[in-house]
Amino acid sequence: MQTSKDSQNQIPKVDTEKADLANSHSQASLADTSLTIDRLIDAQVAFMQEWLRKQAEPLSVEAWQWFGEQPLNKYVSRDHLQHLVNDWLLNQPISDVVRTDIRDILHTVIYHPVNDNVPLSELVDDTQVETLANYVGSHEQQRNVLIHTLVGNETFADLLTQTLYHAINDFMETTLDKAGGVGKLMKLGRSSFEKATNRNLDEKLQAYLHRNIKDLARRAETNAQEHLSNEEVARLLVTGWARIKEQPISHLQTYLRDDPDNSSIHHIEASIQQSYNRLRMSPYLHSLVAASIDTWYGNHQADTMATIAASLHIDEQAMTQFSTALLPIVQDMLDSSWFTAHIREMLQAFYNQPAIKESLITNSE
Numbered sequence: 001m002q003t004s005k006d007s008q009n010q011i012p013k014v015d016t017e018k019a020d021l022a023n024s025h026s027q028a029s030l031a032d033t034s035l036t037i038d039r040l041i042d043a044q045v046a047f048m049q050e051w052l053r054k055q056a057e058p059l060s061v062e063a064w065q066w067f068g069e070q071p072l073n074k075y076v077s078r079d080h081l082q083h084l085v086n087d088w089l090l091n092q093p094i095s096d097v098v099r100t101d102i103r104d105i106l107h108t109v110i111y112h113p114v115n116d117n118v119p120l121s122e123l124v125d126d127t128q129v130e131t132l133a134n135y136v137g138s139h140e141q142q143r144n145v146l147i148h149t150l151v152g153n154e155t156f157a158d159l160l161t162q163t164l165y166h167a168i169n170d171f172m173e174t175t176l177d178k179a180g181g182v183g184k185l186m187k188l189g190r191s192s193f194e195k196a197t198n199r200n201l202d203e204k205l206q207a208y209l210h211r212n213i214k215d216l217a218r219r220a221e222t223n224a225q226e227h228l229s230n231e232e233v234a235r236l237l238v239t240g241w242a243r244i245k246e247q248p249i250s251h252l253q254t255y256l257r258d259d260p261d262n263s264s265i266h267h268i269e270a271s272i273q274q275s276y277n278r279l280r281m282s283p284y285l286h287s288l289v290a291a292s293i294d295t296w297y298g299n300h301q302a303d304t305m306a307t308i309a310a311s312l313h314i315d316e317q318a319m320t321q322f323s324t325a326l327l328p329i330v331q332d333m334l335d336s337s338w339f340t341a342h343i344r345e346m347l348q349a350f351y352n353q354p355a356i357k358e359s360l361i362t363n364s365e
Contacts, residue, residue: 036360037351045343049334056330060323064316068306078297085289090280094273103269110265111258115250123249129241130234137234144225146233152221154214161210 052059094102136142228236256264279285300308309315333339350356 037348041344041347041351044347045340048343049340052334053331056334057323057327060326060330061316061320064319064323068304068309068316070305071301072303072305072308073301078294078301081293081297082290085293086286090286090289093277093280099269099273102272103265106265106268107258110253110256115253116248118249119246120249120251121245124241124245126241126245129245130238133234133237133241134230136237137230137232143228143230143233146237147224147228148221151224152217154217157214157217158210161213164209164213 136146258264306315351360
């Protein structure tokens with residue numbers, strides 16, 4: 001007869017078998033669920049990629065429409081713009097790559113063969129020159145500056161002094177050499193003059209020419225300012241332009257050097273770099289930039305993004321064309337391994353949530 005103790009020993013054996021069976025069933029369910037999740041993820045990845053490929057263009061248009069309705073001050077503040085300009089533009093020097101590009105582009109533009117067949121008038125319209133000439137001629141200060149530059153320029157007076165001196169000196173030397181005894185007598189007189197006055201005749205001649213030519217230039221400038229009418233000044237400018245406007249643009253190349261060791265373009269680019277570096281660190285420029293940003297932001301902070309874009313001729317049609325141009329890039333991105341891996345990782349994280357796993361296991365039973 002079976003004792004109570006024997007009965008107690010048999011119960012755990014039955015429970016253990018049930019537990020093992022349940023555990024085995026659970027592991028099988030988990031395995032089946034894992035297979036199901038993997039298949040789901042594969043199918044969803046493929047579906048999402050295909051769906052996004054088809055919807056990429058309309059989605060971009062809808063995204064632009066939504067973005068265009070947002071006001072500027074919702075996402076961009078005055079400080080954001082200040083930091084953008086200061087940190088990204090003013091605080092950064094021009095990189096060596098950009099400097100090389102500037103030099104190469106300048107060389108291409110200046111020495112392009114098309115410049116041989118295009119006149120200067122293609123760059124500047126006659127009406128622009130006439131407008132400028134009339135403006136300069138009708139403003140006394142600008143007119144006087146122009147006359148001073150043309151007539152009363154001290155550099156021009158110095159150059160004329162040296163030219164006349166060399167001409168006179170060359171004439172005298174040539175004449176004295178051919179004058180025989182008279183020439184020797186004149187040279188003796190010159191020597192005696194220099195000893196008596198303790199001054200070099202050449203220096204005396206230069207000083208005389210310099211003083212008198214400068215005086216003549218000042219008188220000519222005064223007369224020109226008194227007697228040249230507004231119309232005459234304007235006509236001078238227009239006439240000067242008419243003389244050069246039909247010359248080819250390539251004529252400007254005559255004022256430049258294109259030697260590898262002494263290139264004008266290199267000097268121009270270096271000057272641009274030097275000026276930019278000096279200005280971008282200047283408190284003066286920073287003050288003007290800050291004031292300009294304040295003015296612009298004050299005018300447009302309540303405008304929508306679409307309104308601001310429209311002022312730059314960027315409308316919905318332009319954005320559609322832009323989206324179409326970018327579509328091949330988007331398609332390649334959707335098919336890329338890194339994008340696929342990110343989608344798969346996101347879906348795996350979703351299905352690994354305990355509640356989702358438990359729901360799948362329950363449904364599979």
